[in-house]
Amino acid sequence: xxxxxxxxxxxxxxxxxxxxxxxxxxxxxxxxxxxxxxxxxxxxxxxxxxxxxxxxxxxxxxxxxxxxxxxxxxxxxxxxxxxxxxxxxxxxxxxxxxxxxxxxxxxxxxxxxxxxxxxxxxxxxxxxxxxxxxxxxxxxxxxxxxxxxxxxxxxxxxxxxxxxxxxxxxxxxxxxxxxxxxxxxxxxxxxxxxxxxxxxxxxxxxxxxxxxxxxxxxxxxxxxxxxxxxxxxxxxxxxxxxxxxxxxxxxxxxxxxxxxxxxxxxxxxxxxxxxxxxxxxxxxxxxxxxxxxxxxxxxxxxxxxxxxxxxxxxxxxxxxxxxxxxxxxxxxxxxxxxxxxxxxxxxxxxxxxxxxxxxxxxxxxxxxxxxxxxxxxxxxxxxxxxxxxxxxxxxxxxxxxxxxxxxxxxxxxxxxxxxxxxxxxxxxxxxxxxxxxxxxxxxxxxxxxxxxxxxxxxxxxxxxxxxxxxxxxxxxx
Numbered sequence: 001x002x003x004x005x006x007x008x009x010x011x012x013x014x015x016x017x018x019x020x021x022x023x024x025x026x027x028x029x030x031x032x033x034x035x036x037x038x039x040x041x042x043x044x045x046x047x048x049x050x051x052x053x054x055x056x057x058x059x060x061x062x063x064x065x066x067x068x069x070x071x072x073x074x075x076x077x078x079x080x081x082x083x084x085x086x087x088x089x090x091x092x093x094x095x096x097x098x099x100x101x102x103x104x105x106x107x108x109x110x111x112x113x114x115x116x117x118x119x120x121x122x123x124x125x126x127x128x129x130x131x132x133x134x135x136x137x138x139x140x141x142x143x144x145x146x147x148x149x150x151x152x153x154x155x156x157x158x159x160x161x162x163x164x165x166x167x168x169x170x171x172x173x174x175x176x177x178x179x180x181x182x183x184x185x186x187x188x189x190x191x192x193x194x195x196x197x198x199x200x201x202x203x204x205x206x207x208x209x210x211x212x213x214x215x216x217x218x219x220x221x222x223x224x225x226x227x228x229x230x231x232x233x234x235x236x237x238x239x240x241x242x243x244x245x246x247x248x249x250x251x252x253x254x255x256x257x258x259x260x261x262x263x264x265x266x267x268x269x270x271x272x273x274x275x276x277x278x279x280x281x282x283x284x285x286x287x288x289x290x291x292x293x294x295x296x297x298x299x300x301x302x303x304x305x306x307x308x309x310x311x312x313x314x315x316x317x318x319x320x321x322x323x324x325x326x327x328x329x330x331x332x333x334x335x336x337x338x339x340x341x342x343x344x345x346x347x348x349x350x351x352x353x354x355x356x357x358x359x360x361x362x363x364x365x366x367x368x369x370x371x372x373x374x375x376x377x378x379x380x381x382x383x384x385x386x387x388x389x390x391x392x393x394x395x396x397x398x399x400x401x402x403x404x405x406x407x408x409x410x411x412x413x414x415x416x417x418x419x420x421x422x423x424x425x426x427x428x429x430x431x432x433x434x435x436x437x438x439x440x441x442x443x444x445x446x447x448x449x450x451x452x453x454x455x456x457x458x459x460x461x462x463x464x465x466x467x468x469x470x471x472x473x474x475x476x477x
Contacts, residue, residue, distance in 0.1 A: 009076045016409040020118050021468040023401050029114060033125050037106045041125035044388030045132035048095040060089055061170040062135055063177055063240045069130040069326045072350045074168045077192035083151040084196050088247050090145035090164045091133050091297035091352040093358045099376035111391025113353040117402055129352045136383030137171045144361045146247050154199025159250045161368045178236040189218055197239020209342035210295045211238060215309040232303035244349045251364050252344035258367040259330030262360055262384060266322040266339045273318055276425050279455040280314045283437035306342055324356055324385040356388050407443040408472050411465040420461045423452050436460055436474050445472040
């Protein structure tokens with residue numbers, strides 16, 4: 001999933017949309033699936049491998065953006081004694097993708113779904129990702145079902161994972177869930193999302209974890225100019241995310257206990273990255289006392305405030321060191337934790353959109369059953385981190401270029417204007433080249449000039465903004 005969520009509206013031939021289409025062509029992004037891959041997907045959509053365990057009597061529901069149709073997760077929440085039972089169903093992609101087939105090979109090439117501001121390029125053909133394998137309402141689907149029992153404080157006390165047939169009863173969105181919960185009209189399985197989510201958020205604070213409530217940026221075209229707005233996440237977004245984190249932590253624990261697995265790891269952020277973030281805070285007029293930790297600051301920010309929203313976007317830079325770590329035969333790696341989660345963690349809840357999650361699911365199913373993982377999983381395991389790294393690099397490159405294009409479109413009619421900003425970074429090799437964070441609009445761009453004052457406020461002049469070149473450029477005013 002993208003760290004920086006940007007959405008663009010407007011006609012397909014509008015200059016910004018055209019620039020994004022040109023970027024996809026430049027990056028060689030695949031759009032249409034090869035004929036043999038599409039054909040295999042259509043065949044598997046008609047005849048998936050179905051499990052015998054049936055829980056279609058449970059009224060699962062999904063919580064996603066209103067327009068989403070690639071639904072990876074469905075949930076059912078209930079009380080269990082003084083605690084809770086979380087049933088979390090994940091789309092069973094392996095029920096549709098045969099190992100070493102054309103569909104599997106194409107997924108290994110694509111690695112993940114690529115998100116662009118105007119569209120997405122899917123990991124799997126949409127006949128699967130948005131139909132047959134998606135946990136759409138009123139459809140019986142194969143799933144990897146996690147059952148997580150929690151105590152009254154939200155701590156995990158028991159975990160079970162197995163294949164099951166599930167049937168979602170409702171496709172809910174964040175705003176609708178928030179309204180139901182706030183008004184007291186939500187039925188218990190939905191109402192408990194708040195209780196469980198808040199309990200897990202308290203535990204996250206206790207262990208030193210951090211969840212970034214990164215707002216979505218929306219670029220709207222009006223009268224041939226562009227406006228930038230932020231959609232701040234709702235509390236329901238965060239509660240829902242906590243269930244995914246809960247499952248990913250349970251998956252990591254299962255795999256480390258049995259000695260074979262793939263973790264999502266992140267070392268602590270280097271001092272330089274945090275120092276850069278402090279300079280960004282200065283540029284955006286955010287008070288960050290030196291005695292206040294990064295985690296403590298994040299919890300004070302309001303994503304409805306545009307300066308805070310922009311700062312939260314930049315906080316995602318601390319996630320850039322994340323990677324995938326494979327281990328076998330009880331030989332645990334030196335780093336097993338994810339610094340932002342503050343615990344061992346695995347990606348396992350988005351297999352429709354991320355290749356590694358299908359493998360993590362198989363490893364967890366085998367661990368829970370006390371069995372050896374499938375041979376096709378073990379054969380591919382050692383190559384997965386490199387493949388995922390390459391896919392993440394491609395996604396990050398696309399994301400960076402998209403941000404540049406969008407910001408150039410936002411400023412294209414303001415070349416020559418002077419803005420307030422702060423130099424947040426300088427090139428080690430070229431001290432006359434750096435990065436400036438504007439105060440308003442909250443965009444970041446390249447700056448070139450003599451004696452750039454790192455970490456200090458500076459008046460800068462926009463010298464270039466061309467969505468066609470995907471770059472903006474500033475100079476000291």
